[in-house]
Amino acid sequence: MIIRNVIKRNSYYDSVNLMLLSSKLSPIPGVDKAAVMMGTDMNKSLMEESGLLMEEGRQATANDMIIAVSARDEEAIARVFEEVDNFIKNKDEKTGSLQEEAAHNLESALSMLPGANLAVISVPGQYAKYEAQKALRNGCHVFLFSDNVGLEEEIELKDFAIEKGLLMMGPDCGTAIINNRAIGFANVVPPGDIGLIAAAGTGLQEVTCLLSQNGFGISQALGTGGRDLKEPVNGRMMLQGFRALAADDNTKVIVLISKPPAQEIAEKVISEAEKVDKPVVICFLGQKIQTECSGVFIVDTLEEAAKKAMALEEKEGVQTGNALDTADIESIARTEIEKMSPEQKYLRGNFSGGTLCYEALLVCQEELGGIYSNSPLDPSLKLPDSSKSISHTCVDLGEDEFTRGRPHPMIEPALRKERILQEANDPETAVLLLDVVLGYGCHHDPAGVLSPSIIEAKEAAAAKGRYLSVVVSVCGTQLDPQNREDQIEKLEKAGAIVMASNAQAARLAALIAKKSREGRCCYEQN
Amino acid sequence: MNKINELFSQELKVINVGIESFYNSLIDQNVKVVNVNWKPPAGGNEKMLSILNKLNR
Helix, strand or coil, X not given: CEEEEEEECCCCCCHHHHHHHHHHHCCCCCEEEEEEEECCXXXXXXXXXXXXXXXXXXXXXXXXXXXXXXXXXXXXXXXXXXXXXXXXXXXXXXXXXXXXXCECCHHHHHHXXXXXXXXXXXXXXXXXXXXXXXXXXXXXXXXXXXCCCCHHHHHHHHHHXXXXXXXXXXXXXXXXXXXXXXXXXXXXXXXXXXXXXXXXXXXXXXXXXXXXXXXXXXEEEEECXXXXXXXXXXXXXXXXXXXXXXCCCCCCEEEEEECCCCHHHHHHHHHHHHHCCCCEEEEEXXXXXXXXXXXXXXXXXXXXHHHHHHHHCCCCCCCCCCCCCHHHHHHHHHHXXXXXXXXXXXXXXXXXXXXXXXXXXXXXXXXXXXXXXXXXXXXXXXXXXXXXXXXXEEEECCCHHXXXXXXXXXXXXXXXXXXXXXHHCCCCEEEEEEEEECCECCCCXXXXXXXXXXXXXXXXXXXXXXXXXXXXXXECCCCXXXXXXXXXXXXXXXXXXXXXXXXXXXXXXXXXXXXXXXXXXXXXXX | CXXXXXXXXXXXXXXXXXXXXXXXXXXXXXXXXXXXXCCCHHHHCHHHHHHHHHHHC
């Protein structure tokens, strides 16, 4: 195997671009491994771990691009460099006009755009505080997408923002909708009266989309970053955002969303919610909390959060679109199981959205008991090896172990194919549960990428005399660049059953897995 | 009115620092946005960055 490193000095490209490029290099025939990364210490250690870094690469700085490849022969190496050169050429041509209009730094951008009120920052973690602090000092609210920002830095930034009366969304904030504009990974939704704050990106996407699909609009949807409701951040930004929504005339109902917060922080948030004269829906997934207050509504799932908010918004009786009652879901499940072979009994979830995976775990455990995961509800159900499913499993492919040096599956859904086929080839898999997330930031056609994998998975199972059930939910709206209906059509053509919400998809998949086991028991008894 | 509620009633004007696709998404939505052609400060020298961070306080 030949290993080669080439350094392009003073050549900066963002991580999304480089990870998408890297994912195109590995499939080149003869290539063992390939990566293109900026020479930050973290990236260099990733390359070192995978045996790709050579002495030239070790000398690179955060300003230099490292192209590292391990391949069978010179021909494969030449093809990698050709691909990288084409990428650079295309990128430079495409961004030529952008560069001319671009500012060199935040200060010059501020002078080019007087009255700028929001900085969207997505630089590598070690530079995030430096840039965010500059933005806050200049009176800009901040949406900080960067991860790998220390807790102390997060607290310092949030305290500084609070002192200045500003929003500090993040670090690791993926989703916001401000003044009906999607920021980061977010969907196009109509304006309306429901305001949301979430420490859970795809949770915020799911609820805003369910509201939108049912004709309800959003006033604002703010993100806080996933650690906001943990100690020691103590809900700083959720409380800051909550007070603003409470004072906002255009917000009639407030929805708060998070994975389980620290108990005392949950209580603090509830006590704030009890003080306002607007109805507040609280969805702290997996957290058992209570309130005596008649204006505060605690719900267990994202779907229930959307339903409650809709009911409160003076359109009583509204159901989530295409809502099926239990009997309907059971009948679909029964039809699916009839086609299965006796050994098929497990549910296998394959998720790109972390909060969607979490909600699915909560819904499925009602029917199936404990579900294994790389991000489980109970630590005892943590997969010993995230790359292999055990029994019933839901895996979050957006977790760090899958995304270090690789694009997030919401950006590059092709990375889900391998796992989908792995599950299909397991004779005990009964049902595959998938999420498809749309909106700005996400891949332009995830259903187009996933559909061939679904077909291949079903064919692989069929070749062994099995029937693989595939249940999907599509988190998105008709107004999204990908168009939700078009995406659903592609998935249905591939043979997937598309449900109206993530919770419904999880409910159906769990029923299929449960009934397939029951069916198997009957079969064995007979 | 505090600055967050002011933001809710203003036209959104964004400075994008980092991932280019976030800039493109905002342009698609007709948001006024300026992109920063970002490069690591201090030439990527982490010691210099920690000094800049201290000066920045």
